[in-house]
Amino acid sequence: MGRTIVVTAGKGGVGKTTITANLGASLSKLGRKVVLVDMDIGLRNLDVVMGLENRIVYNIMDIAEGRCKINQALVRDKRQSGLFLLPASQVHTKEDVDIDSIVSIISAIENSFDYVLLDSPAGIEKGFESAVAPSKEGLVVVTPDVSSVRDADRVIGLLENRGILGLSLVVNRYDVDLVNRKKMLNADSIVEILGLDLVGIVPEDKAVIDSTNRGEILVNYYANTIAARAFENVARRIEGENVPFVSLNSQNKGFMKFFRRGK
Amino acid sequence: MKLFRRRRSDVIAEERLKFILVQDRSLLTPAEFERMKEDIIRVISNYFEINKSGIELNIQRENRKTILEATVPVISVKRSST
Ligand SMILES: Nc1ncnc2c1ncn2[C@@H]1O[C@H](COP(=O)(O)OP(=O)(O)OP(=O)(O)O)[C@@H](O)[C@H]1O
Ligand SMILES: [Mg+2]
Numbered sequence: 001m002g003r004t005i006v007v008t009a010g011k012g013g014v015g016k017t018t019i020t021a022n023l024g025a026s027l028s029k030l031g032r033k034v035v036l037v038d039m040d041i042g043l044r045n046l047d048v049v050m051g052l053e054n055r056i057v058y059n060i061m062d063i064a065e066g067r068c069k070i071n072q073a074l075v076r077d078k079r080q081s082g083l084f085l086l087p088a089s090q091v092h093t094k095e096d097v098d099i100d101s102i103v104s105i106i107s108a109i110e111n112s113f114d115y116v117l118l119d120s121p122a123g124i125e126k127g128f129e130s131a132v133a134p135s136k137e138g139l140v141v142v143t144p145d146v147s148s149v150r151d152a153d154r155v156i157g158l159l160e161n162r163g164i165l166g167l168s169l170v171v172n173r174y175d176v177d178l179v180n181r182k183k184m185l186n187a188d189s190i191v192e193i194l195g196l197d198l199v200g201i202v203p204e205d206k207a208v209i210d211s212t213n214r215g216e217i218l219v220n221y222y223a224n225t226i227a228a229r230a231f232e233n234v235a236r237r238i239e240g241e242n243v244p245f246v247s248l249n250s251q252n253k254g255f256m257k258f259f260r261r262g263k
Numbered sequence: 264m265k266l267f268r269r270r271r272s273d274v275i276a277e278e279r280l281k282f283i284l285v286q287d288r289s290l291l292t293p294a295e296f297e298r299m300k301e302d303i304i305r306v307i308s309n310y311f312e313i314n315k316s317g318i319e320l321n322i323q324r325e326n327r328k329t330i331l332e333a334t335v336p337v338i339s340v341k342r343s344s345t
Binding site (some may be wrong): 145146149150153154156157160179182183184185186189193195 | 271272273274276277279280281283284287288323324325
């Protein structure tokens with residue numbers, strides 16, 4: 001049975017959807033069969049980030065409400081034959097979702113995939129609950145700022161209360177230059193404050209925005225960019241590989257002493 | 264003399280976060296939180312002479328448990344207690 005992981009944050013716009021797409025593609029490059037589930041009902045975007053918006057026929061609400069079978073709603077990625085999107089509905093709202101149906105859809109899918117990644121919407125309301133309910137693990141995304149870390153802390157509390165074991169952390173939009181100039185929270189402090197296992201530091205990279213404009217997943221099309229390499233390392237760490245955290249730029253001396261906490 | 268040097272903003276961010284999270288993690292309202300602090304001071308003052316302004320409260324989450332940690336600077340033991 002596959003691993004079901006919710007990608008979440010609390011705060012909006014920190015990179016949940018970007019990380020879901022790139023992590024999914026990276027895992028499928030490693031030979032895994034992966035389905036990405038867009039749980040942002042009414043505000044779907046994962047299709048756009050993957051460049052699959054023109055190929056959607058059915059969505060998860062169609063499955064939940066009996067208009068189609070699961071397989072009819074899955075959309076295959078343009079590059080990775082082992083990567084699929086299960087789109088959100090754009091015409092429903094999060095209040096229309098029946099959480100029990102989502103849970104049974106996901107538990108039916110889990111048997112045919114190595115990974116089910118659920119892209120959670122912003123907030124801690126029903127959309128968040130619908131994404132968390134079927135999940136067994138969580139990937140918490142933060143950007144290095146006070147609001148994002150604060151919201152992540154709140155979400156970690158909620159995830160733990162809901163029995164989600166195995167929470168890990170990705171720090172996104174990291175600006176090594178700012179960190180070196182002591183003007184940005186460094187990853188060590190964030191890990192210490194939140195107390196989760198760090199599985200990735202993704203640098204701020206203009207290539208992310210460029211590839212998103214084109215509807216081309218970064219790791220699929222621009223694998224040599226620094227952000228793509230960081231996404232691929234997240235995938236390898238999630239697979240259990242011990243990938244050392246290397247310096248993101250040559251002058252940096254400070255932040256190689258990452259540790260795992262709370263075991 | 265560096266009297267007016269601005270402090271590093273990474274350190275300021277970290278301090279602000281730690282302060283905010285103690286309150287957030289307690290899930291108490293600010294008023295309840297203050298009352299808890301006063302209660303702690305009152306109970307401990309029955310036994311010790313303490314430095315009230317030096318009290319630090321910290322809430323940490325570890326291993327799926329929430330741990331409240333209070334650091335209370337003791338000046339002396341009250342000998343005359345019953
Ligand atoms: N590492 C990065 N470098 C540069 N830009 C990034 C990076 N990560 C994300 N972005 C950009 O930040 C914006 C928000 O990203 P994204 O949509 O993935 O966030 P989100 O958390 O899913 O947002 P929402 O809460 O609205 O669902 C996008 O424009 C994306 O291209
Ligand atoms: Mg999103």
